[in-house]
Amino acid sequence: MLELKNAGKRYSSRWLFQNLNLQVPTGEFISILGPSGCGKSTLLRILAELDTLTEGQLTQPATTTPGFVFQESCLLPWLTVSENVAIGISTKNLTPSEKSDQIEKILKTVKLKESAFLFPHQLSGGMKMRVSIARALINNKSILFLDEPFAALDDFIRFELQEELLEYWKQHKMTVFFVTHSVTESVFLSQKLWLFPQGDQHQFQELDLRKTATNVRMYRQSPEYFKLVTEISDRLRGKA
Amino acid sequence: MKQFLPTFILVVVMTAFVEILNSMGSWDAQLIPPASTILGTIIENKDSFFSAFWDTLKLSAQSLLLSFALGFTLAIVFSLNDWVKRAVFPLAIFFQTVPIIAIAPLLVIYLGYGPQTILASAVFVSIFPILANTLVGLDTINKNLLELFKVYKRSPLQTLIYLKIPGSYHFIFSGLKISSGLAVIGVVAGEFVAGGGLGSLIDTSRTQQRIDLVFAALIGLAFIGLWQIMLLNVINSLITRWRPFKL
Structure with a gap:
């Protein structure tokens, strides 16, 4: 299990987040969602041990083999x-x-x-x-970090890669942290969301999506998908 | 080769123009000898000229290789140890600003007359672009790629060998090309004070007012410079055809 205890990150005088207490059991697919500059990529980099916390503690599972995908392919x-x-x-x-x-x-x-x-x-x-x-x-x-990997791709390729990633995760059940600013992408892919709502970054929210659909390809057309997209968009805008 | 055609045409036209003016008696061959006179001088002094040409060519190539080996190694050491870099690199910049012609007499005192002084003079001049360019290349590797190597737990040595050095290829090669011209300058400056080669030929011809020999030596130097650049371009195209180095 990966764990964050009283975690906080500050750049000069601005706190990106504070007092985060999160536990991530192995095999979860978590999307980190929020507007640009809210600190979602910083949180991902901290989880991947590429950056450090200003306060608090990160505990990684005893043995981890991490994989990282950047927004650019970086080949x-x-x-x-x-x-x-x-x-x-x-x-x-x-x-x-x-x-x-x-x-x-x-x-x-x-x-x-x-x-x-x-x-x-x-x-x-x-x-x-x-x-x-x-x-x-x-x-x-055992653990995968993805920092807006599909942001620069066209819709057709993006949908295809999202579906393939999801299928792969369902087969292998590694822990996935997926940073995105797309509500639809996060709802489609993940089981759990970490939200950084607009305007008030201290009000970090963790949401369990409790998805019921099993068919990956048809999920985008399901009422459950549209309902979740609307609800999360409202939460991001601070309406919920 | 197409790109050099306009230059080639210009040189041929200018040479022909000077030859025509010279044959009409309207050209001062004492100041700028026509190509036919220079060619005649080279043929007339072929033994001494080609011996000097070969000496300068050899020392120029040797000094370029030595500068590459030393400059590249120093850059690697600097990139691995920031303290050493901060201690030594400013000195390298300082020495770069001192004209070689002022240093060359000192080199003769320390190293004596002979090729060792000429090599030292040429390396002194030509090492800096290789050192500076390699350092820039090693220090400007894409941050994401460095982090990628960190995520996959690669050691600093593995990161250097598999990422930083190949990622700096174009910087290193640009430095090498700049240094190839400087190596010729350094060799000539060394030959002025230590003797031998085309530098010495220019110096002695100057004292004898042999402008034709000076021009012959200058053409020889130009050929050495061109040959080195062409050789480097061929090597570069072979390497980049094998592996498309660019970041």
Whole structure:
């Protein structure tokens, strides 16, 4: 279990959040939602241990293998797709054949098996993001941090990647922290929401979505989805 | 090669123009000798000229390699240790501002006459662009990529080898290209005081008022500079064809 105790983060005199007490059981899909500049990416970076808390404490599970996806695909241009994905392998003592098996398997999952030997400049934006996701997923990661990974993609690719990510999470049940400013994206993907409502960032809210639908593709058309989107939009605007 | 065509045409036209004016008696060949005279001088003094040309070419290439090895290594040390960087880098900037022609006589006193002084002079001049450019490259790697390596628990050495050095490729290569021209200048400055090569040929020709030999030596130096740049461009295109380095 990951735990935040009395957590607070301050930049100069401004507190982004304070007195956060959160417990995250393994295998949850949590979206961190809020307007630009509210501190959601900072919170994600703290959880990934790329930044530190001003006050309070973060406790990570004893053994974590994290994966991280940025808004940009962040691929190394001089490496092929396979080599870029291999960066995500954090387990030591793997034989070359074990490594290549893992790479092949994950590239198949993200539908890039045929592009294994291409360089990033030969890929489309969607394909680059798939490589970035594959790099984060490879090696059976126990915890995944995603910082607005689909924000720069068009709707068609975004929906496709959202569905694939959700399917993958349902199969592997790793803990996911997904930063987004899109209400629809957060409702579609997550089981739980961490909200930073507009205007009053200290009023952090945690919401359990308690979704009942099982069909990923049809969920966007369901009344439950629309109801949740409306409710969360109202909460973000401070109306609820 | 197409990009050099206008320059080539301009040089051919200017050379032909000077030749025509010279044949009409309207050109002072004592001040700027025409190409035919320079070519004749080179053929006439081919043994001494090509020996000097070879010496300068060899020392220029050697000093460029040495500058690369030293500049690159120093940049790596600086990037790994901020204290060393803050202690030494300002001194490197200070020495960069001292003209080599003022330092060269000191080098002769310390190292004596010979290639070692010329090499030292050329390295002194040409090391800085490689050092400075490599440092800029190593220090300006995309923050997200650095964090990515941190998330995947890569050591500082792994981050240096697999991210920072390849990510600095274009900066390093730009520094190398600037240094290749400076290496020729440093070699000539060294040869002026330590003897040998085209620098010494220019110096002795000057005292004998042999303008034609001075021009022959200048053309030789231009060829050395061009050859080095062309060789670096070929190496660069081979490397970037193998791996598309850019960040």
